[in-house]
Amino acid sequence: MIDQQMSLRGSAARIPVRPRTGRFLVLAAVFICAACGLVYELELVALASYLIGDSVTQASVVLSVMVFAMGIGSLLAKRLRGHAAVGFGLIEAGLALIGGSSALVLYASFAWIGESRFALVGFSLAIGILIGAEIPLLMTLIQRVDRQDAGGTVADLFAADYVGALVGGLAFPFLLLPVLGQLTGALLTGMVNAAAGGALVLWVFRRDLTPRSRWLLILVNVSVIALLATATLLDDDFERAARRAVYGDEVRVAVQTDVQEVVLTGTGRSSLDLYLDGRLRVSARDEYRYHEALVHPAMDGRHARVLILGGGDGLAAREVLRYPDVRSVTLVEIDPGVTRLARTDPALSALNAHAYRDPRLTAVTADAFNWLREGHGGYDVVISDLPDPGITASTKLYSAEFYGLVAEALAPGGRLVVHGGPPNSRPRTFWTVEASVRAAGLSTRPYGISGRRTGFAAGPDRTTDRAQAPHGWGFVLARRGPRAPALGLSPRAPELRFLTDGVLAGASRYAERGRLPEQAPSTLVHPRYWEEP
Secondary structure (H helix, E strand, O other): OOHHHHHHHHHHHHOOOOHHHHHHHHHHHHOOOOOHHHHHHHHHHHHHHHHHHHHHHHHHHHHHHHHHHHHHHHHHHHHHHHHHHHHHHHHHHHHHHHHHHHHHHHHHHEEEEEEEEHHHHHHHHHHHHHHHHHHHHHHHHHHHHHHOHHOOOHHHHHHHHHHHHHHHHHHHHHHHHHHHHHHHHHHHHHHHHHHHHHHHHHOOOOHOOOOOHHHHHHHHHHHHHOOOOOOHHHHHHHHHHHHHHHOOEEEEEEEEEEOOEEEEEEOHHHHOOEOOOOOEEEOOOOHHHHHHHHHHHHHHOOOOEEEEEEHHHHEEEHHOOOOOOOOOOEEEOOHHHHHHHHHOOHHHHHHHHHOOHHOEEEEEEEEHHHHHHHHOEEEEEEEEEOOOOOOHHHHHHHHHHHHHHHHHHEEEEEEEEEEEEOOOOOHHHHHHHHHHHHOOEEEEEEEEEEEOOOOOOOOOOEEEOOOOOOEEEEEEEEEEEEOOOOOOOOOOOOOOOOOOOHHHHHHHHHHHHOOOOOOOOOOOOOOOOOOOO
């Protein structure tokens, strides 16, 4: 024990600053590195949710793999305690390079290979191992700087670590993501990480380094920062090339709104494709089949006041506004960026027949669930044109509670129509939607429209939502009252390109022949949607 204390005193005397200053600098490095580590973690979760979908699954994969890997890293760090300074410097340089480039490589594997799951697991494992190795080495370093009992040292280190994680966790959604974007934000975080780790070791613990290890650390850190800085400068070129690989050569608009990434491709109205967060939502080649099937069966009856939930592209509103006896249409869309494009983009506004210019249409920027909770009501028709229920962020908009709010917004005898996904390729999801609508006290009439395979975005990992569905589209028509609504067209329906009473007769049989045994409804506390193969 006496020899150990003398060793600690001797180590403290070797640093070029006072012990308390050295202790502060070590804790500051812990703070910065913890903030960077959490940014890497959140970057992986956010980008994987965007590229792969189902944010709950992706978050679970990233967090569980990282925590497991941190345990491995802590065990491996035991071998480096005799060379704690140089070991910590190299680990931080490696973490900066791997974490800083993780978003770039993940997006590249998705764009050019079409598969990003293996890259996600690999980065989660590597980053977790390196983060796990930090604390044991920092424990060794801080005890060499300023003697303190082990309990006090652990408390200080974990306090700095947790506060740094808090700052990183808040900086990611409120600063890095909206200001810099996912790729640049990760790259700059890596540069900060490398600078903090390298500065601590090369200044405070420089007397513990041999000349060879000192030059090794300088070379490694300068190389890492230079690589990340170069990638940052080329970030825009990389994004353009990756978008071309994913969406093709005709990308006209690519914007990151506060809600999602919005991409428009095609040279005009007839070739327009609209992607939201990488999912093809509208294809001008056959969108009319989807929108006619969604809107017109619900318009068979009184339809003076219509509510559209979602549908910011204006295409459902286009179909509704073709009825001259419609007095008012309220469209509730969460993303003002989509409605702005639907108003101003020449191709998209032409495709929606300039629906936003119609004085009968009122657009509201709001979350549909929260907006309905405010007590809006008296609608003859409610059209739910929302993202697919398999996308985790939208599961609350396919819950029994949500449909209960819709039921309250309907006038007596009013009708609701919901897009529930393809009934033959994702039957469990479709019939869960139908069960959730019934759980809200509405009488239902499911129907489905066979889709056409007219082409897909590049890459096998691309997913479609409502556009160009090779397996068709499924819908649930419902009404307030004890009897299910009739499935037909209004006598006042305009001339349609695709939908007829004969098509609707087959649509009912198309859905019913795939009916599953009674499904439990999805609720807020027990969501039952997931990505079916």
